[in-house]
Amino acid sequence: MDNIKETVLEVIYSILPITIVITVLQFTIIGLPIETFIQFLIGVLMVGVGLILFLLGVNVGLLPVGEMIGSALSKTNKLWLIIFFGFLLGIVVTVAEPDVRVLSTQVDQVSGGAIPKSILILAVALGVGTFVALAMIRIIFNFSIVYILAIGYGIIFLLAAFTPASYVPISFDSGGVTTGPLTVPFILALGLGVATVLRGKSASSDSFGLVALASIGPILSVLILGVIYG
Structure with a gap:
């Protein structure tokens, strides 16, 4: 109550x-x-x-289930299973994210169908899934998030130089919409469950930073999409 x-x-x-x-x-x-x-x-x-x-x-x-899934995956002691389901859950929760659908609809309208809704949603979902899997690897092997962020944004700025100008703002907006009300709580809870089982309560702070990593994926994927379509 x-x-x-x-x-x-x-x-x-x-x-x-x-x-x-x-x-x-x-x-x-x-x-x-x-x-x-x-x-x-x-x-x-x-x-x-x-x-x-x-x-x-x-x-x-969402929060209890996300944490339970993370804990259950960690208890299997199968690294590939944790990484694979991190990737899969990152994709499906992004497809369900309302903010992503709003952005894809707006982009489809503004571009006159040049960037189809389904393609943009898929690109954003794959980007999130890839970097959630990378976040699981970071938690498992306990290396600094700074390296991933530095390399990720370095590649982003490099790709932006070769991507049509119209795709650059869309890519950064795509990174923003992944911090929506559905994706954030689930991904954080998933990371908390994995980190707690692998290294105890003291390592629960490792679940933070997942959203920052997950935001890099869509930016990269949409920039790559711009290189292909451009």
Whole structure:
């Protein structure tokens, strides 16, 4: 019950500021048609209800399951299994990410179909999956995340020089949308489960940094896509 109350308050505190600002603008500067303003208020209510249900679902289902999967994979002592399922789960959770679908729809519209939705979603998902697998390797062998970030962004800036200019902003936006409300909690919980079993509670901080690594993958994959399509 306390969890529900905390979630409701968290959502209210999140959406209340923007609601107040737009309401003030409505009656001072903007003056939208009353029908549009009513639609906005209805939308705010629906978003609030949806976020409450979503966050409850994340806390009740995604976080515990992600951590349990990470723990169960680690207990098998099969490195290839941990890496493979890290790759697979990175792909499927990205395909389900709402932010990725919003971006792919916008890019498809703006490009006039030159960059199909399905291709962009697949590229982003493969990029996330590859770097989640790389993050699992980092946790297993316990080497610094700094090396991966430095090499990853070095390759990104190198590729950006050979990619059509229109693909560069899309690639960085693709990296941003992978930090959405579905991908982040699941990947962090997965990493926490793996790190906790492999090296104990003291190593649970290794689950952090996974999102940073996962964000590199889509940028690289979309830049490669730009080289191919460009």
